Amino acid sequence: MHALLERDDCLDTLAAAFYDVAAGQGQVVLVSGEAGIGKTALVERFTTMQQEAARVLWGACEALFTPRPLGPLYDLAYQTQGALPVLLEAEADRAAIFAAFLGEVQAGPAPVIVVVEDVHWADEATLDLLKFLGRRIHRAAVLLLLTYRDDELGPDHPLRFVLGDLPSRLTRRLRLSPLSEEAVATLSQQAGRPPGDLHAITGGNPFFVTEVLSGEGRSGKGRSGEGRSGEGRSGAQQRIPATVRDAVLARAARLSPAAREVLGVISVVPGRTERRLLEAMRAPSLDAPSLEALDECIYAGMLRLGTGALSFRHELARRAVEAALSPLRRQALHRQVLEALSGREPPEVARLAYHAREAGDGAAVLRYGPAAARQAAALSAHREAAAHYQTVLQFAGTLSLEEQARFLEGRSYECYLTDQIGEALQARQAALELWGRLNRSLEQGDTLRWMSRLHWFSGHKAEADRYAEEAVRVLEALPPGPELAMAYSNRAHLHMLADETAEAVRWGSQAIELADRFGDTETLVHALNNVGSALLLGGDEAGWDHLEKSLRLAREHGLQEHAARAATNLSSCAVRDRNYARAMDYLGAGIAYCIEHDLDSWLLYMTAWRARALFEQGDWARAAEDAGWVLAQYNVPPITRIPAMAVLGHVRVRRGDPAALPLLDEAQALAMQTAELQRIGPVASARAEAAWLAGAPEERLDEVRACFDLARHHKSPWLLGEMAFWRWRAGDLVEPPEGTAEPYALHMRGHWRAAAAAWRQLGCPYEEALALSDGDPEAQMAALEIFESLGAAPAGSALRRTLRAGGVRGLPRGPRPATRANPMGLTDRQMEVLGLLAEGLTNAEIAERLFISPKTAGHHVSAILAKLDARSRVEAATLALERGLLGQGRLPDGDSQDREEAVPK
Amino acid sequence: MPRYLIERTFPEGLQIPMTAEGAGACLNVVETNAEDGVTWVHSYVSDDKDKTFCIYDAPSPEAVRRVARRNKLPVDRITEVRVLDPYFYH
Structure with missing residues (x-):
């Protein structure tokens, strides 16, 4: 050796x-x-x-x-x-x-x-x-x-x-x-040849070096078959470096004709060529005398003898030899292999389908291809299954329209399972046309329902809704059956995802009834999930039972995808409900289930939700780990990327870390395409907080207002509360709207103590500290401690400065200040406005002084009057003077400048 | 890879002796950083040794914080920075 x-x-x-x-x-x-x-x-x-x-x-x-x-x-x-x-x-x-x-x-x-x-x-x-x-x-x-x-x-x-x-x-x-120049020189020397430019032309690749050195002359001109490479060969066979092709073919050219013959035969079989395959081919060259030919190939170093099988020493060499065969001979050899393999039990359908295709034998492709696809699918090799269907479809012109449509459906489904949504849509569209020509309404309706699902996956909500409606319309014209039940459930699903709870419950209930009647467990599980999630999103606790039942049935019947989806929705509903104990239980069990069953897309999605739960509970380090891990994976769909980006961006905002906004800009662009509140809301909240911490809360008010309207429309208490809170902070809202989650409402009404207690009860320390920071100095000191333990540098510095400005001494050392509040719960901006108002300025004059619109100035004034419980501007000014609010030295000019530099960008 | 300026406060003052022990402490930090693909380029230290300004190359701000936690180093603020060379303008 x-x-x-x-x-x-x-x-x-x-x-x-x-x-x-x-x-x-x-x-x-x-x-x-x-x-x-x-x-x-x-x-x-x-x-x-x-x-x-x-x-x-x-x-x-x-x-x-x-x-x-x-x-x-x-x-x-x-x-x-x-x-x-x-x-x-x-x-x-x-x-x-x-x-x-x-x-x-x-x-x-x-x-x-x-x-x-x-x-x-x-x-x-x-x-x-x-x-x-x-x-x-x-x-x-x-x-x-x-x-x-x-x-x-x-x-x-x-x-x-x-x-x-x-x-x-x-x-x-x-x-x-690659080998160094010295190593190549050593090899040349061993072969008794001058190194010349060998290192340069081989790039130091040991195989090329060996091939060239064992060739008779380096310029050996093989029958390389120029111009043959592009005729529908599979991609792998097209990329043979010219140097190695020449080297291999030069070497093959030195073999006897019989050895070259057998080499060609073996070259059409990728990987190992079993002895019994060669024997079964009964090629004329394989009778007794030509065992010598085989030996010759082995001794020449072209072939390698393994246990009962021969193979090329190198795949590149096999490709080079196969590519040099004439097209007719290549086809003929593939046909021979096909025949030799076809007698075996059990049939190796994937190999058969490959050689059938390469032999151009359409009938054989149609015989073995579908079986190969089904076998691949049964082994969860869905990418391969999709490719087999693709091959079958290339030769399917002779089949009936119905058979073609079924193969298109098979391909579409396998593509759907492997995230090739564009290809899945294309196949489904073609199937839809065939079912239309055949006047098969049932299949048409079912295909329309699939089109809806696939469009939702691509983020095309409008098309998804349109196809969903059409599917129901077509199927309702027929006697009810499982297809209609699934079409109903699909509508429920789309409505649920868009927080349209009433519609989701209505369609979902129809689906449950039909699925029950036809004993269709899969649709039942699907519909129970949609109804349960929708009920919970609408604040109806009955939803837990539906979802739990969906999870139980799915597990009992081994419906893994559905079990994962139920666990996911239980988790996400519990997180959105800020019920963290429940959420962490579901997430723990659900994530373990996904790992156990290799359900990776659900694993990623649930990990993104766990990131949110951890973030809201103040565990920012683990939240950032989870979110960062999700974003580091390949091919993560937007639906999963968005929540992870929202969490990571929000962590960066609250820590005052860089690179928050680029991430949140991207998240926002993706979220808007989904048009779903649950994607848009958390991103908008992070962006609003960033603006507030930067001392310009009015900057993203348009986004916040749009999301506020969406949340109010869907009656989503927590996201509505979040949006209302940021509007209130920006002086854009005075009173919490109806349906605001209680802790936010308490805070906005000035009940900071009750709000802080409620947040503590829920387990949200950052929000608790925000409420406390609007309280008395003692509460503010407690808030500061929380901010510092969380690593919330920007909010902490802001509060520290407020405390110093208010005359509090002996603050623990820490980072520099920025903005923040006072005993009446006024924001910095409102304090500025109050100072100007006390000077007797009108809204227009205030607007001009602060570079804001008169309308925004008006909002600030209304907010101030409400917080001070004053009936007029004069009364507000008087109250402010009486309570010493204007004596804190926090009036606009002196302050805004060092706020600018104190806030991390 | 982005470059960051990391500000740290050491209320007790930062003490790294010019001995084998000091060199060992620095190497430990460097090794821990390497686990997360973080590189400590160099640092500036205030005269009273209360504050340091460290230049780091790191894949993300989270990576900076992760290794800081393992190295038991405080982080006041992380800022993404780029080089500006005044003499380049000559």
Whole structure:
């Protein structure tokens, strides 16, 4: 075994990881780098070194355009004896298969090294398996070695999410770099060749270097088949570096014709070519004499002999050889493989579908494609299922319209499950047209209901509503059935999300009745959820029972998505109700359920809600952790990003940290598109508070007023209270509107003590301190303490300055002041206005002096009169003088300047 | 990566001796910072050693606060800053 050049550090890292594993702590090592950089060679060397100490299980992902679901697990399983191969053959439940694999690797006394190669090609189910293992690796004596090509991962590649999900504490990353010029020179020397420009043309890639060195002449002209690359080959096969293609083909050209023949045959089979497959193909070149041809390929270093199977030493070489075949020969070979595979039991439908497509055999695509799609879906490899349906649809022209429509529906559903909403809509639209031509009203109605759901997902509320109505209209013309029940429930869902509670309850109740009548549990669960959530949003406690029932039924019937949705809505309703004890219980259980069942989109969404609950309870550090984690994940839909951005932005505002506004600007733009109060409200509140802390509360009044109107329209007490509060702070509102949540109403009416007590009762310290800061000096001191313990620098400094200005001495040392209130609950701005009012200025003059509109000045004056309980301006001025409000030295000019500099921007 | 100015107050005054112990204390901070991808560029200290102004490169203000908590360092205020070189205008 010759030495691996320049890989000692990597071997050391691997050995260190293995040492930890042997000590009982599972580890992950990610080996990345471009194709041909030597990932496999490194891992092979390492596992050979450890073969005495460890059991090694080896699996690889294949470059099929639609990979076989759990392909690598099949490889791994056949190296084990336990129940795993049996479960896989029986196509058992995925959870059972994963658990069996975990059991298998935990079973023996020796540590296990599990290698999964080329995970950038992994199917979705395999990615789920890796996530599953990653989350449990700390409990197993397992070294999980994953290799992948990092240069083939786009920013949205699903593997990225999996890698980000691995426990960072237990994960090491090895990025293999190209060989240095010295190393390439050493290799050339060993091959007895001058190095020349070898390092430059190969970029130091060991595979290219080896290929070029073993070629007869570097300019070897293969039958490279220029101009053939673009004729509908799958993407993977188009990108073969010209240097390696030439190197490979030059090498192949030196083989005997028989060996070249067999090489071509094997090149059309990605991954491993089993001996029995070759035998079944009965290719003329594979009779006894040409076993010599196989040997020749192996000795020439083109092929590698594994257990019962042959494979190219390198995938790039396979691609180069396949791409050099003439199109006709390539098709013919794929057809031969297809025939050889078609006799097997059970049929390997994913492979069959691949070769059927490559052979251009439409009938075979239609025979195997749908089964491959269904098998992939059953294993939760939904991305692969969607791709299989896509292939089927390319050849579906000969089928009946109904069959075509069903395949379109299948594709749409799989795309929907994998967040490819645009593609899902397209397929559903095509299905809708077909059902229309067939005059199938029932299917049309159901498809319309799907269109509504998909449009909501894309954030198109208007279209979602339109399709929802049309679906009901079409289905109501037919005898009632489960489809109508679901269409009703869909309407209830849309209304509930928009806080339109009465409509949501009305549609939802119709759905429940029908679903009950037809024994349709899934729709029943869906509708109960919508009605329950709507009731709670409208302040009706009966909603808890509906939601709890939905959760229970969903769990009993194994409807995981629905169980996650029920847990989510229970949590979010409890948070919006500021019932934190309840909220934290639901969130804890719900998040655990999502982790257990790998329901990632719900996990993200619920984590965003937990961030809000923590934020409102004053635990800003953990709130920022949760929100930051959500935002760091890939492909997070706006519905989930918005609440996380609102929390993180609001934390930054209250801490006086930078980068709050860019985040809140983005959140606002996204929230407006959803037109939903629950997304818009928290963002508007954070932005209003930022303006207030910056000493310009009137700045975002338009936004606050719009959200205020929305909250009042939907009778949402807490968001209405929040918006009313910021308007009141800005002098834009005197009295809390009807339906304002009690603590806000108390505060705005001047009952700061009762308000503070109510906030304390709820567990919201920041709001408690805000109420106390409008109280007497003793209360203000208590407020200051709370602000400081929270790390609320801007509010704390403002209050500190107010206290100093009021003559309070002996304040604990702390950051500098900014704005804040006085015993009558007047804001700084109102104090300014009061000073001018006492000077006898009119509203217009006050407006001019303060650079605000006369209307705003009028609002301030009304607010002052209300707070001082004065009937006129003169009375207000007199009261102010009597109570010494004007003697605090807080009149406009001297003060506003250092407020400007004191407030962090 | 954004750059931040972090103001800290040390009521007792900041004491980092010019010894191996002092160097060790600084290295500990640097190591803790590295766990969250935070880099301490350098600091200015007031004459009375009550206040420090630290220049940091960090992925977010939250990362600055997270490592400050682990290093048991106070944070008064974080401001995002950029370099201005007066001689650049010559």
